[in-house]
Amino acid sequence: MISTSVTRLLGIDLPIIQGGMSWASSCSALPLAVSRAGGLGVVAAGPMRIADLTRTLDEMEAGTDRPWAVNLPLYRRGADEVIDLLLQRRPPVLIAAQGGTQRYLDRFRDVGTTCLHVVASTEHARKAAAAGVDGLIVVGAEAGGHPPPAMVTTQVLVRAVVTAVPGIPVIASGGVADGAGLAAMIALGADAAQFGTRFLASHEATVHPNYKAAVLAATVDGTRAVGRELGVTRALANEFTARMTELEESNADLDVRRKAFQSSTLRDAALYGDVTWGKAEAGQSAGLVHSVLPAAEIVERIVAEYIGARERLCPPR
Template sequence: MIKYKRIQKLFNIEIPIVQAGMVWCSGWRLASAVSNAGGLGLIGAGSMYPEVLREHISKCKAATDKPFGVNIPLLYPEIDLLMKIILEENVKIVFTSAGNPATWTGFLKDKGVTVVHVVSSVKFARKAEQAGADAIVAEGFEAGGHNGREETTTLVLIPIVRDAISLPLLAAGGIASGRAMVACEALGADGAQVGSRFAASIESSAHENFKNKIANTGEGETALTLKQLTPVRLLKNKFYQQVQEAELRGASKDELENLLGTRRAKRGMFEGNLEEGELEIGQVAAGIKKIQPAEEILNEMWKEYKVVKQSLCI
């Protein structure tokens, strides 16, 4: 028996898999491909100027008649403009992250938008529920990109968040297979948000160098770093080593911010500089061995989920 129902109903999708809104990886091509395949695609606005976001929304609308959404980091400097564009373009699903959910949740819901907030702790899951969010993404520290300071793993985070809230719950962090979906369901999740595997998809807007690097990543080749600023999980490369050396000698916050600069993530993930760029990816990259179409990824995960469920008789 297939249990995942609340998420399908909330987003009007067939498969309870959401493609994460990843900077430099999740433009309109990836979002529309995932939505067309039965999941929920997200445009990642974190790396987009306001008019670039408008363009991606417009192209996504032209490429799919299925539901899709936009992920917006709440600390984005031009967030007022992004929210204005989302309403003007009639986007009906918004995932928010990296900020106080009370700031925008009520505003968006008053406009008829379904709001989902990404958290890494029980504290912020409760805050998101109190703010009126429609669902929660609980992301363990295995995940790529910006991460929680608590370093709570997905295995621990999902059940304690499930016990703390009544909202539909998406599990994230280290999920790239149907087997992982079944495990997260057993822990209390209603669906899954998947990032790293879609970052290595054909439709991902990441540079081919980065995609190939993901497909050749081994165990232990990522690490959580930059904890003095905002913790982020990176592939180990020359830039990562520079960060480590700076932190070990007690570099100040200002020095670390200067080292990070403003274009490191773009240089690595979008432009393909594998040594000088910031390469954000999750631990689960060690299990990703090929670059595939988004539809194939979605179908493989969902098929495996159903096979494993049946084999376990649950």
């Protein structure tokens, strides 16, 4: 066990949170494996139909007594219907992303769910903390998916948030792929780390083998953040990101950029293995990931690496 304010808040053994990843963790396999291993498994409700989410919640409840979470991007179509379902089902933890707290916070607190809010700036961290969320997930520029539009790195943003909003449990996210990264985030003042790309390359992540192979093949400079004014997205560099970069550098009209942006989807990469034109979302940490492993083994390795990093900081006498 590694005890921090986040593990105590969530009732988990390890300060290891599996990033909610649309498609990759939009089912029970990966979240169950991570929660059973002592971290926090997270079901990504973003792309899920109500029937699929209902079945997955049944599987999570039946599959483990340990805490787990549902990640809900508040901008998704039908978010209110998902909120109604989750209020009935009372998942142990709710992680809300991409929106304000007013749509959900009071009602989930009433049913006893712990509420974490994803933030990508100090200002949003202050607002979410003032609204009364239980903890913050702070996402920096290295992250796969949606990094902060201002592109402040995880190292700087975590430090800024823990200084500006003292006392609230903080989970650092973006660019953390191993136990050394976890130790670094704890040294900065965070209380846990969230791992996305590392768990994308797990046996249980439900994405096409082409996608996992492309993550393994990527180097640390193998991703691009594209989609200025459209919802900046970090994905593996491919023909789609090259086209977006070309349009952005030539200051093409927003409509032209939007059309190109919308012609590529994460679904195409995840379900059909289109890593040439699909949005193969991944973080810079793809360059630190060299193997596809069972999620439980990833958790074990992170713990061993964390202990090694701690010993480097404080060598045994």
